[in-house]
Amino acid sequence: MPFFGPPQFSADAWAGDADELVRSSAISLYIAAVSTLLSLVVGFVLAAYVLAMPRTGRIVETLSAATIPIPHVIGAGAIGLLLSDSGFLERLLGMPDAFPALVSGPWFVAVIAEYAWKESAFVALVVLGSISRSVGDLCDAAATLGAFAGQRIIRVVLPLAVPSLAVSAAIVFVYTLGSYEAAWLLGPTTPEPLPVRAVRLFTSVDLAARPQAMVTALVSVAVSVAVISTAILVLRRHRSLR
Amino acid sequence: MDGCEAPWHKAQFTFFYNSDAITDPPTSLQGILDWAQAHPGRFTYPGPPDFTGSVFLREVMLSTAGGAVQVPLTYSDEAFAEHAPAALQALTELKPSLWREGATYPRDEQALNTLSADGEVDIAMTYGPATLTDLVESGALPPSTKVLTLEEGTVGNASFLALPVNAADAAGAMVVANIALSPEQQAAKADPGTWGQFTVLDTDLLTPTQRSLFDQLPESPIVPDYEELSRNAHGELASEWVPALNEAWRQDVASAPRPGGGRRSRDGLPSWPCRR
Known part of the structure; x- marks a missing residue:
């Protein structure tokens, strides 16, 4: 509501920054897509390993579960210390001059690494929770019919895990789309994803930037709703995924 | 006031x-x-x-x-x-x-x-x-x-303390502001071990005991004193x-892709504050 005068409906905040909004949305979608894909792959591999190896699998499962309660801010700080230009990894490799720009680089590598690391633990947890009871018998049946370990994973474990992978993919995608801390700590100054832009405008000294911050937030919500609707439609249509 | x-x-x-x-x-x-x-x-x-x-x-x-x-x-x-x-x-x-x-x-x-x-x-x-x-x-x-x-x-610059118009405890807040402005607090705040912010008080106008609080502050090997730091x-x-x-x-x-690039209006002025 304006300080003076009656509120007036206006689309200025939408029209004025349309190209920046499109750019920020594209960046957010890119980060979310790559993080989701990586976390699905790594999460499934972790789950398959835990199911296959009873003893070492338990260690891996505990470590993976311990990753989940770590707050994203702390995780982002840790990834920053690990991957920055004078960070742990670079010192381990002997301070090469050609160390790539991972933190605050143009491809958001550190941001994606942080999300993939944390969310793969989540995906592994969800997959294990959903299939661990039924997978043992089915794998034994496949083994008696002559399937190798690799065939068992591709033909038995993966199809069993697809429903939980699909649901956790949707969750991880929408979460990373709206997540602020890792993108702010580890991303470049420009271009910026939607949540970073929204917070920057909201906390700006210039109060006239508030409507633009709200617009950015609403665009983020709209993109998330579109993604969730698509996911629900796809899941409904494929009965095998339910 | x-x-x-x-x-x-x-x-x-x-x-x-x-x-x-x-x-x-x-x-x-x-x-x-x-x-x-x-x-x-x-x-x-x-x-x-x-x-x-x-x-x-x-x-x-x-x-x-x-x-x-x-x-x-x-x-x-x-x-x-x-x-x-x-x-x-x-x-x-x-x-x-x-x-x-x-x-x-x-x-x-x-x-x-x-x-x-x-x-x-x-x-x-x-x-x-x-x-x-x-x-x-x-x-x-x-x-x-x-x-x-x-x-x-x-x-x-100087930082200031202010009271909002609708403050619930204006009198208490004013007491806090007075304490913050007192020579003892300002000297404690100026100690680098505490915070190290320079004082707003003019030490020439203080009593000798109050001035000694500021004279006793440790000198820093890195930061020159305020008079030299704020010259000009x-x-x-x-x-x-x-x-x-x-x-x-x-x-x-x-956001400019390369030096000399970036959005400029036709007359060469930056795009702000002339709204598109």
């Missing part, structure tokens, strides 16, 4: 450098920019809208305008159109010589301090120079850190300059 604020402490925008890496430091802002171009990748500034990065923008503008007296303190579109383009042009030309070729900037003053501590940049800046002593003592900054004083002086200090510009410059920097320097 109605309509007034209580002063709290003074701050001075200061550059500091690693004296092991630079034996002959520059003595003016233009000298710093020239040094940065001669040593690519060894200088950067926090990205506006961070407070320290924002004041660096204004310093560059005052420098390219030919001195602090050239730029009016109050904001007007004409003054902005007159002085801002030169500053933005200087920063755009500086961009390829910055850390990471200016593709990204440190998030804030702390991130720049970290770069300085890791040896990635040799010159850095701060708006709270009194904290430098503590940072060097704790090892957050290298022991060879030294303050870089500029001939033309830098921006200085100029005042802050009006607050309307801040978002205007920040936004113009973001559009014309940060």
Whole structure:
């Protein structure tokens, strides 16, 4: 509501920054897509390993579960210390001059690494929770019919895990789309994803930037709703995924 | 008192450098920019809208305008159109010589301090120079850190305490403000071990016992005393300059694909504040 005068409906905040909004949305979608894909792959591999190896699998499962309660801010700080230009990894490799720009680089590598690391633990947890009871018998049946370990994973474990992978993919995608801390700590100054832009405008000294911050937030919500609707439609249509 | 604020402490925008890496430091802002171009990748500034990065923008503008007296303190579109383009042009030309070729900037003053501590940049800046002593003592900054004083002086300001009109406990708040202004509190605050912020009190007007509190403050090996630090200090510009410059920097320097590029209107003025 304006300080003076009656509120007036206006689309200025939408029209004025349309190209920046499109750019920020594209960046957010890119980060979310790559993080989701990586976390699905790594999460499934972790789950398959835990199911296959009873003893070492338990260690891996505990470590993976311990990753989940770590707050994203702390995780982002840790990834920053690990991957920055004078960070742990670079010192381990002997301070090469050609160390790539991972933190605050143009491809958001550190941001994606942080999300993939944390969310793969989540995906592994969800997959294990959903299939661990039924997978043992089915794998034994496949083994008696002559399937190798690799065939068992591709033909038995993966199809069993697809429903939980699909649901956790949707969750991880929408979460990373709206997540602020890792993108702010580890991303470049420009271009910026939607949540970073929204917070920057909201906390700006210039109060006239508030409507633009709200617009950015609403665009983020709209993109998330579109993604969730698509996911629900796809899941409904494929009965095998339910 | 109605309509007034209580002063709290003074701050001075200061550059500091690693004296092991630079034996002959520059003595003016233009000298710093020239040094940065001669040593690519060894200088950067926090990205506006961070407070320290924002004041660096204004310093560059005052420098390219030919001195602090050239730029009016109050904001007007004409003054902005007159002085801002030169500053933005200087920063755009500086961009390829910055850390990471200016593709990204440190998030804030702390991130720049970290770069300085890791040896990635040799010159850095701060708006709270009194904290430098503590940072060097704790090892957050290298022991060879030294303050870089500029001939033309830098921006200085004072912070104030204010009471909102609808404060629930105005009387209590006024007591707190009085305590904050008392010589004992100001001396305690000025001790680098506590916080290290410079006092707003004029020590000549204090009683001898009160003045001795300030005389007893430990001298810092890194930060010169306030009189030398604030020599030729100029005042802050009006607050309307801040978002205007920040936004113009973001559009014309940060987002520009290459030096000399970026969106410009036909008459060569930056895109802000002339709305598209």
